Structure formats: C-alpha cells, structure tokens
Amino acid sequence: MINYKQSINLCFAVALTVFICSCGSNSKKVAAEAEAEAFEKAENQLLNEIDKVVHDMPPPSEVPYMLQATGSDFNGDLINSIDNVSKYENVADKAAMNLGAYATDIGYLSSYDQVQDALKYMEACQKLADQIGIASAFELDLMERFEKNLGNKDSLANLINYAMEVAEEKLEATDRLQTVALILSGSYIEGLYLSVMVIDTYPEDLLPEASRNLILEPLVKIIIDQKEPLNDVVKLLKDLKSDDTIAGVVAEFDILRVLYQEDLAEIDKKIAEGDPNFTLNKDMLVDIIAEVKRIRAEMVR
Incomplete structure (x- = not known):
C-alpha cells in the first residue's frame, strides 16, 4: 500500500515527466516555426533575386534590336535551328534553356522583319513551354495576336517579352525557380552569342582596320x-x-564571369588613361567570345 510520502514522490515524478514532455514539445514547436520562417525568408530572397535579374537583364527582344540598330546585317545562320526542338522535348532542363534561347531568336528575327520565321519560332516555343508545363504562356490567343501583328515588329517584340514574363510568373507561382533560372540563362546566352557572332563574322577585308573598328565599337559596347x-x-x-x-551552368557561367573581370579591367584602365586614340575592338574580347561560343554550343546540342 502506497503511504503518504510515496504518494507525494509519485505525484512529483508524474509532474516532472509532464513538464519535461511539455518542454520537449514546445522546443520542437519553436524549432519547427524557426525552420519554416527561415525557409520562407530564403524563398522570398530568391524571388527578389529573380525579380532583380528580370529587371536588370535585357528582355528577349532588346539585344537583337540593339544589334539591328547598329546597322549589322541579318544572318539567319546565327540563330538556333527549330529543327533542334525535337532534341529538347523530352529533356526538361534543355527545354527550359532553349525556350529562353528561342525567345531571343524571335526578337532577332522580328527586328529584321523575318516575320514568317518568327511565327515558326513562336510555335517552337509553344512546344517547349508545353514540355515544361506552362503551355498557357503561349495560349491560342497570344499566338493569334502574334500572327495578326506580323507587320509590326514592335508589337511582335512586346508579345514575345510578354509571353516570357507570363511563363516566369507561372513558374514562380509553383516554386519552380530552377526552371525560371534556366530560361533566363538560355535567353541571356543566346543574346550574348548573337552579339559576339555579329562581330566575329564581320568581314575582315571589307574595310580598313580603323574603319572596321569604328563600325564594330557599338557592338563591342553591347x-x-x-x-x-x-x-x-x-x-x-x-x-x-x-x-x-x-x-554545370554555374561552372560555365563562372568561367565567363572571370573572363569578363579580366578583360574589362584592361579596358577600364585604357579608358581611365584618357587616350584619345583608344577605341573598343573585338581583339579585346577574344577570350569572352570563345567562351560564349563554347557555352552556347553546349546549350543547343
């Protein structure tokens, strides 16, 4: 039979057990809340970074339009062939990056009034968007609007930019931030590739070197x-x-980033020296040009 003292000890033990369990439960709850808060903070930071990239990075149509404004001739061999679409349809990462690339190619085609080809590339984008689960970004209404505005290259540029904004928003809404990043990466590399190839394929014997450098200087600046x-x-x-x-993308872009730092440091130094005879030329970007070509070849293959 339990005496009074034993009863007190038993009650104390039970109370202590309840208290310890309660503390443990509260600790777990606090830890879970802290983890959820940290996750939400990290996610919001990523969304803010995506917004910054979208804001700072030229939209798909901008670089091609800048190239056209310099007076450079159209070269249909530079863009990614739509015959390659079938290679990306069953590989989501490739589909995402080349959706970005094709969007930039549409900007290039539109800026040079290659409107029928631009429409074909829109259809290619529609296939890739469907592959990564955002077909509604290229819904029938948008495609019809694109077709109706084939005679207005400014409208075409706005439509492809809008389609890509919708695609990015839909992916963000479903936390598919990696896919957004790959689309942005593909668009960025394609715009850069078009720029370096316009310079790299410019005829060497068409003009004297000084005149050629003067023409190419705005392209180098881009x-x-x-x-x-x-x-x-x-x-x-x-x-x-x-x-x-x-x-893999980080590793390749990091190499390009280092080359930019090295090559532009020399260019900045020349500009700071105030040499009146200094002009930008493609020889200053040899390493960058080679790396962009390598990354882009890997992306589209």
Missing part, C-alpha cells in the same frame, strides 16, 4: 554592357538548390 546581368544570373544560380544541371 557585349561589355552584359557584365552586370551576368553577375546577377550567376548569383541567382548559386543561391538555388543545386543539382547536376544547375551546377
């Missing part, structure tokens, strides 16, 4: 101006949850 968007894309990619694809 490439130089892509340094900050590159930094933004690299930072975004590094903050994402990494997988083999993201890690």
